[in-house]
Amino acid sequence: MLSPPLLILFLLNVLSAIVALIISYYAFRFNRLVDSNVLRAISIGFMLLGISLSTEALTSVIAGQTIVEAFIAPRILQADEGVLFLVMQIAAYLTFAWGYTTGAFGKQKSSLVQSSAVLLLAAAARPLTTYYDATVFFYLATVVLLAFVVFQGILIYARSKNRSPLLVLLGFGLILLGHVFMLDAVVALAPSPFYEGTAIQFVGFLSLLWFLVRSGRIGPT
Amino acid sequence: MLGAAELVQPEKQRSTLGIYIDILESVRELGNAKPTHILYKANLSHDRLTKYLDELVGKGLIAVKLDGDSRYYVMTPSGVQFLIEIRKAEAFVSGFGIAL
Numbered sequence: 309m310l311s312p313p314l315l316i317l318f319l320l321n322v323l324s325a326i327v328a329l330i331i332s333y334y335a336f337r338f339n340r341l342v343d344s345n346v347l348r349a350i351s352i353g354f355m356l357l358g359i360s361l362s363t364e365a366l367t368s369v370i371a372g373q374t375i376v377e378a379f380i381a382p383r384i385l386q387a388d389e390g391v392l393f394l395v396m397q398i399a400a401y402l403t404f405a406w407g408y409t410t411g412a413f414g415k416q417k418s419s420l421v422q423s424s425a426v427l428l429l430a431a432a433a434r435p436l437t438t439y440y441d442a443t444v445f446f447y448l449a450t451v452v453l454l455a456f457v458v459f460q461g462i463l464i465y466a467r468s469k470n471r472s473p474l475l476v477l478l479g480f481g482l483i484l485l486g487h488v489f490m491l492d493a494v495v496a497l498a499p500s501p502f503y504e505g506t507a508i509q510f511v512g513f514l515s516l517l518w519f520l521v522r523s524g525r526i527g528p529t
Numbered sequence: 530m531l532g533a534a535e536l537v538q539p540e541k542q543r544s545t546l547g548i549y550i551d552i553l554e555s556v557r558e559l560g561n562a563k564p565t566h567i568l569y570k571a572n573l574s575h576d577r578l579t580k581y582l583d584e585l586v587g588k589g590l591i592a593v594k595l596d597g598d599s600r601y602y603v604m605t606p607s608g609v610q611f612l613i614e615i616r617k618a619e620a621f622v623s624g625f626g627i628a629l
Contacts (some may be wrong), residue, residue, distance in 0.1 A: 324538065335621075342618060349621060472623050524617055
């Protein structure tokens with residue numbers, strides 16, 4: 309039997325995954341009209357994020373504990389199984405960052421920035437020997453990548469001053485804040501900030517859902 | 530130090546899709562639209578307008594109506610639907626800093 313906090317965490321992750329997959333679908337659908345690298349990255353990124361969140365929800369419900377709890381007192385879930393969703397998550401945020409750099413700097417200039425970022429990530433990941441170190445690294449890298457995405461979101465909003473970029477910025481900002489809480493939980497091996505971080509992340513996805521509903525409401529004038 | 534304008538997507542030339550939208554919006558606003566009126570509203574040269582009008586007719590988004598010597602363009606139901614889809618796409622992509 310699942311504990312109530314774990315059940316809530318499961319539901320929040322499943323709902324966040326559904327929102328991510330819906331956004332991915334719309335980005336894919338509109339990309340057929342617009343044909344943009346940023347939109348392609350948004351579509352792939354949200355798809356990876358949706359799969360990652362579903363995997364996280366599934367592993368936590370099967371094991372009856374979160375990744376942080378698995379480090380404290382492992383039961384069925386071994387920490388290495390938890391790292392799987394983190395790899396997908398980091399791939400998702402790398403894709404967003406890739407899309408935004410391509411949009412901002414153009415294909416040629418951005419490839420230099422992207423290659424440097426990947427090399428830096430690979431170099432930083434090399435000395436990691438334990439799953440715990442790897443988990444801390446993945447959360448830290450996710451926070452850095454999300455900070456870049458949020459920075460781009462601020463620039464986009466500053467230029468347009470529209471409600472849509474603001475909602476996207478708010479969404480990514482809250483997801484970033486959620487991951488800061490999760491990083492804190494992993495570093496301190498404290499389960500409660502992990503739950504709080506997941507709840508904040510879910511509010512971020514709600515903001516993205518609001519943005520989606522708002523853009524879908526537009527009809528003929 | 531890079532400024533905000535250099536970091537976000539720079540202003541681009543009007544894309545083919547952007548031109549399609551401008552023509553379709555003109556036709557929708559004008560109702561029975563004469564080519565000259567579309568030309569002014571969509572800000573296109575005569576040659577380019579003819580090319581794009583032919584393309585839009587070929588795609589079934591607008592239709593030609595002949596009235597004596599005059600030639601009018603009207604929206605088709607597919608054209609109306611396309612504009613609705615485009616507006617949704619525009620609202621969606623603007624959230625990520627992409628302009629059509």
